[in-house]
Amino acid sequence: MIIARQKNIKDIAAMVEDCEKVLLVGCAGCVTVCLSGGEKETEILASALRIMRKLAGKPLATSTYTATRQCDPEFLTPLDGLVGEADAIISLACGVGVQYLAEKYPDKWVVPAQDTLFAGGATEHGRWDEKCGLCGDCILHRTGGICPVIRCPKSILNGPCGGSQHGRCEIDKDVACAWQLIYDRMKALGRLQDLTAVQPLKDWSKARDGGPRKALREDLMAR
Ligand code: SF4
Numbered sequence: 001m002i003i004a005r006q007k008n009i010k011d012i013a014a015m016v017e018d019c020e021k022v023l024l025v026g027c028a029g030c031v032t033v034c035l036s037g038g039e040k041e042t043e044i045l046a047s048a049l050r051i052m053r054k055l056a057g058k059p060l061a062t063s064t065y066t067a068t069r070q071c072d073p074e075f076l077t078p079l080d081g082l083v084g085e086a087d088a089i090i091s092l093a094c095g096v097g098v099q100y101l102a103e104k105y106p107d108k109w110v111v112p113a114q115d116t117l118f119a120g121g122a123t124e125h126g127r128w129d130e131k132c133g134l135c136g137d138c139i140l141h142r143t144g145g146i147c148p149v150i151r152c153p154k155s156i157l158n159g160p161c162g163g164s165q166h167g168r169c170e171i172d173k174d175v176a177c178a179w180q181l182i183y184d185r186m187k188a189l190g191r192l193q194d195l196t197a198v199q200p201l202k203d204w205s206k207a208r209d210g211g212p213r214k215a216l217r218e219d220l221m222a223r
């Protein structure tokens with residue numbers, strides 16, 4: 001899922017300092033799971049902004065709505081009846097949701113309440129780790145299900161750099177060396193010989209360096 005972290009409330013307030021009424025829009029997708037932009041966080045942020053502005057002597061009116069997903073236009077229709085009087089929309093979704101709202105309401109000032117961080121998952125309560133760099137050419141079948149693109153800070157694809165000590169990464173001792181993990185897992189699976197095979201060049205043309213990517217499913221588009 002997409003992991004996001006809410007911005008400092010002072011920074012959010014500054015983005016709407018000229019507004020008298022704002023609509024806060026949460027998302028029931030990834031940002032609910034990582035506890036940064038769901039219904040609960042949306043209501044808390046709305047209350048906090050109201051209190052801040054009241055204390056500053058410049059009251060702010062708020063309304064709230066949490067979409068099933070902000071990255072899907074079909075779930076944004078209910079907002080049509082809510083945006084009218086708002087001077088601005090504060091999106092608590094990832095950067096995708098913010099852009100969908102800005103596109104749908106071109107005459108509205110739409111601002112992000114979140115910093116969108118990475119694709120990852122929970123590793124313990126209250127902690128999320130990056131797991132995938134969305135490279136477009138997955139090689140996990142060759143690396144024991146452990147991603148060297150992201151979990152090795154140097155993104156080395158053909159074995160360790162030589163700086164690994166006692167299973168830890170030389171860049172950050174708090175991080176396990178991805179290639180040690182890959183070696184250990186391939187050994188446990190009896191597949192070490194796979195690591196000696198010459199690998200084909202990774203197809204970076206599918207990564208994001210060439211600009212925004214598209215995923216087409218023509219079987220669905222034709223319907
Ligand atoms: S190889 Fe690419 S697609 Fe696969 S997990 Fe790593 S970054 Fe993600």
Ligand code: SF4
Nearest residue numbers: 152161169170177178
């Ligand atoms: S020590 Fe391991 S994880 Fe760290 S940069 Fe070198 S190969 Fe990558």
